[in-house]
Structures are given as structure tokens and as C-alpha cells.
Amino acid sequence: MNNKKHLALISVHGDPAVEIGKEEAGGQNVYVRKVGEALAEQGWIVDMFTRASDAQQPKIVEHRSNCRTIRLTAGPEDFVPRQEIFSYREDFVREFLEFQRDREIDYDLCHTNYWISGWVGLQFKEKLSIPMLHTYHSLGAVKYKSIQAIPMIAATRLAVEKDCLEQADCIVATSPQEREHMESLVSTKGTIDVIPCGTDIKHFRAIGRQEARTRLGIAPDAKMVFYIGRFDRRKGIETLVRAVGQSRSRNDERLQLIIGGGSRPGRSDGIERDRIEGIVKELDLEEITTFPGRISDEDLPYYYAAADACVVPSHYEPFGLVAIEAMASGTPAIASDVGGLQFTVVHEETGILAPPKDVEAFSAGIDRILSDPQWQKQLGQNARKRVEEKFSWNGVATQLSDLYLKTLADSKDAVSKATA
Structure with a gap:
């Protein structure tokens, strides 16, 4: 890119610089951070704006050349539940405009993430006369059905x-699938492009299973079922636990269920973890179930590689980043047959799709993979190949960059025609 363009990536509630695995830190945070870094490598100047949620955190975090996270003060500098953040939307807009004015930066366009950021972006589009692109990450019209x-x-x-x-x-x-939901449930008006999420195919790689298990202290002959993500009812962890409880493999002393993810006592995710631990106890699965808590970025590829199957039992996922991280690691995913998971996971080719909340179907999927190591290995190889071909971050960033440039050109043409 000869003339570097300034891009504002807006993620009001999902801090791109936060430690993944903390409350309100999941796929959206990873998406914004990785897209921002990859776009900076391709020549964009990327500022990622989020809400300051901790007074002790730095207000600006430099990730790499031309890519940084900027934390704006909008409401209390403390954790605020997602459903309450919208109350501080006007503060966020004001702080953004002051930052831009003080630093004398003219942003060429903004790309907003999630509906709260979308409201903010519409204000920027009007006040600054810049193009706006938006990624939903989750659709209320779909979510409220479940x-x-x-x-x-x-x-x-x-x-x-x-x-x-x-x-x-x-x-x-x-x-x-997400585009179809937009057109059928939200509005028939609007311009939609399909660009998938990505993953770091060098970080998540086909590590040898025994190497991974040796590092993590997992027995070489273990039958390991893995979940990683937030503790949230919509993530369907209860379905996974009950599926393991019904599995034919539950009486196999080699079976291990690992449920990874951070939680804070007393907060919504901590409350959900307590509930899940209660179900584990109710089903007498305590001896085979481990809750390692937040798993570091360094260790996560080893957990994926060590697993026989990674289960993604969400009630709804517009994409499903965990599934492609597992697939990139050569591990098949057993996932809900919903939303973007229908796109990322190819049934019986790279993993298994099952109806959401269907304990029997998930249990059957777990049994199929654990009982057939050769098929499990073939699924894993197919999964890795699919990710390499379709879901690398550099490829995603290239598609986004092309879309941004097209949008800027179209906007310039529209202005020229209007003033002609």
C-alpha cells in the first residue's frame, strides 16, 4: 500500500489487549487483535479502540509497528457487564473524537465489532463522514431464539x-450461514461480504500427540475430550458434561475430560463454573474431570494437540474460532450444528456436527471418535488441511484489506457524483 491508510477498529466491550480467557474475553478479542496485527503487516496504520475496564491498565498498548490498542474512559474504569456497557456509548464517542482531535489523526474508515460498537460506528460515519464496516460476532435475532x-x-x-x-x-x-441469518431475520437491505475468521496456523500446528501429552503430564494412552472457552450457559458446557456422563467410554479408566477457561468467583462466569462443577459431581465424573482454569497462549496448542476430540457445544456460534484452532492442531471438533460451525466443520470429514443441546448426539459423537483411532487421525489430517486452505489470518487480512480499499473507492466515487 503506497499511501498508508488509518483504520479504526472499534471493539467497545472486547479489549484486544486483554488476557484471553478472562471474563468477556473470547473469540471477538482474538479476532480484532489478530486482524489488526495482520493488517498492520500489510501496510495499514491500525488503532484498535476499546473501553478501559481497569484503572491500572495502560491506556495505550503497542502491539507492533503501526498497531496498538487504545483504551478510552467510558463509564467506570472497572469491569462492567456487557449488557450494561451500552449506557456509556456516548462517553465512548466523545472520548474517541477527543483522541482523534488531540492526536491530529484523520481515520480513513472504521470497522466495528458487535452491536454496541456498531452504534458507535454509525455516529462516526455521520460525524466524520468516513465509511463504516461492521462485523456482528453474534446476532440478537438468533441468540434470543435460544x-x-x-x-x-x-x-x-x-x-x-x-x-x-x-x-x-x-x-x-x-x-x-451468518449472511443468510442477516437477510432472513434482520433486513433484506444492506451490502454483505463473507470473509471468515482466521487462526495462526504456525502457532496452532500439528504437534505430535505424545509430545503434547508429555509436556502436559497426560498419560500416553489417555482418551482425552477437551473444551476451552468462556463459562457461559450459551456455550453448552452442560451438554458436554452430560454427554460424557452418558458415553460408553465413561467407565474406561483412561477417559479424561478437560474443561479449560478462566472464571472469576462471584461474577457470571464464576457462577456458571460453579454450576458446571455441580453437574460434574452429580454425575459422579469428578475423578475424570479437570478444570485447569485459564490456559496460556503458549500451552493452548499443546492441549488441542493432546486431545482426541475438541467439543464445541455452543447453542449458537456465528463462526466458532475454537473449532478452527483445534482443526489447525490436527484435532477433530465435535460441534453444534449451528451458525458458522456448519461452515468451519465438515460433518464426518473434519469432525462431527450434532444438534445443539442434544446430549445423546454429542455422546454418540464422542464415542465414535474415541472408539476409532484411525478415523480420528484421518479427521484430524483433513481438518488441518482445511484450515491451511481457508482460515489463515494473513489470508483473512488480505480479503479485508481488499474490501476496505474497494469501500474507500466506492465512497469517493459516491461523493464525486453527489458534488458533480
């Missing part, structure tokens, strides 16, 4: 999501 207690913020969220689709210059869907 839960009984609809939050008070639901109507606001649905309205903002509709405005984003109809008013943004382009929506970035992470799978064909």
Missing part, C-alpha cells in the same frame, strides 16, 4: 443491528 429470559436491552439491540445492516457501507459476515 434463551428463555430475554434481556431488557433486547429491543434496543435488535434495532441497532438492523440500523447497522441498512446503513453501514458493508457488513462482514464470517460465514454463509
Whole structure:
């Protein structure tokens, strides 16, 4: 890129610089950080804006040349549940505009992530006259179908999501399934491009299983089922635990269930972990179940490689980053047959798809893979190949860069025609 462009990546509630595995730190945080870094390598000047959630954290974190996270003060500098952050949206807009003015930066375009950021981006589009692109990461219209207690913020969220689709210059869907949901459940208006999420195929690699198990202290002949992610009811961890409880393999002394992910006592994820531990105890699975807590970026590839299967039992996932991390590591995923997981996981080729919340189906999937090591190995090899071909971060960033440049060109043409 001859003339470097300034990009504002907006992720109000998902801090790109935060330690992954903490509360409210999951796939979106990884997506924004990795996309930002890869785009910087390709010549963009990338500022990633988020809300300061800890007064002790630095306000600016430099990740690499031309890529940094900027934490704006919007509300208390403390953890705020996601559903309450929208209350501080106007503070965030004001702080962003002050930062831009003080630093004398003219952003060429913004790319917002999640509906709260989408509202913010629509303000920037209007106030700064810059193009706006948006990635949902999760659609309220889909999410609210799978839960009984609809939050008070639901109507606001649905309205903002509709405005984003109809008013943004382009929506970035992470799978064909997500695009279909937008068109059928949100609005028939709007421009949508499909660009998947990615993964670091050098970091998540086909490490030898025995090497991985030796490092982690796992027996060479163990039958290991692995989950990694937030403790949240929508992640379906209960389905996994009950599936293991029904599995034919549960009486095999080699079976190990590892449920990884951070949690904070008293917070929503800590409460959910307590509930899951209660179910483990109820099903008498305590001896085979381990909760290692937050797993470091350094160790995570070894957990994936050590596993016979990685289970992603979410009630809904617009993409499903864990699935491709596992697949990149040569481990098949047993995943819910929903959303983007239908795109990332190819049933009986790179893993197994099962209906969400279907304990019997997940149990059968676990049994199939654990009972057939040769098939499990073939699934893993197919999975690695699929990730190499479709889901590297550099490839994702190239597609996004091309889309940004096209959007800028289209915007310039529209302005020229309007003033002609």
C-alpha cells in the first residue's frame, strides 16, 4: 500500500489487549487483535479502540509497528457487564473524537465489532463522514431464539443491528450461514461480504500427540475430550458434561475430560463454573474431570494437540474460532450444528456436527471418535488441511484489506457524483 491508510477498529466491550480467557474475553478479542496485527503487516496504520475496564491498565498498548490498542474512559474504569456497557456509548464517542482531535489523526474508515460498537460506528460515519464496516460476532435475532429470559436491552439491540445492516457501507459476515441469518431475520437491505475468521496456523500446528501429552503430564494412552472457552450457559458446557456422563467410554479408566477457561468467583462466569462443577459431581465424573482454569497462549496448542476430540457445544456460534484452532492442531471438533460451525466443520470429514443441546448426539459423537483411532487421525489430517486452505489470518487480512480499499473507492466515487 503506497499511501498508508488509518483504520479504526472499534471493539467497545472486547479489549484486544486483554488476557484471553478472562471474563468477556473470547473469540471477538482474538479476532480484532489478530486482524489488526495482520493488517498492520500489510501496510495499514491500525488503532484498535476499546473501553478501559481497569484503572491500572495502560491506556495505550503497542502491539507492533503501526498497531496498538487504545483504551478510552467510558463509564467506570472497572469491569462492567456487557449488557450494561451500552449506557456509556456516548462517553465512548466523545472520548474517541477527543483522541482523534488531540492526536491530529484523520481515520480513513472504521470497522466495528458487535452491536454496541456498531452504534458507535454509525455516529462516526455521520460525524466524520468516513465509511463504516461492521462485523456482528453474534446476532440478537438468533441468540434470543435460544434463551428463555430475554434481556431488557433486547429491543434496543435488535434495532441497532438492523440500523447497522441498512446503513453501514458493508457488513462482514464470517460465514454463509451468518449472511443468510442477516437477510432472513434482520433486513433484506444492506451490502454483505463473507470473509471468515482466521487462526495462526504456525502457532496452532500439528504437534505430535505424545509430545503434547508429555509436556502436559497426560498419560500416553489417555482418551482425552477437551473444551476451552468462556463459562457461559450459551456455550453448552452442560451438554458436554452430560454427554460424557452418558458415553460408553465413561467407565474406561483412561477417559479424561478437560474443561479449560478462566472464571472469576462471584461474577457470571464464576457462577456458571460453579454450576458446571455441580453437574460434574452429580454425575459422579469428578475423578475424570479437570478444570485447569485459564490456559496460556503458549500451552493452548499443546492441549488441542493432546486431545482426541475438541467439543464445541455452543447453542449458537456465528463462526466458532475454537473449532478452527483445534482443526489447525490436527484435532477433530465435535460441534453444534449451528451458525458458522456448519461452515468451519465438515460433518464426518473434519469432525462431527450434532444438534445443539442434544446430549445423546454429542455422546454418540464422542464415542465414535474415541472408539476409532484411525478415523480420528484421518479427521484430524483433513481438518488441518482445511484450515491451511481457508482460515489463515494473513489470508483473512488480505480479503479485508481488499474490501476496505474497494469501500474507500466506492465512497469517493459516491461523493464525486453527489458534488458533480
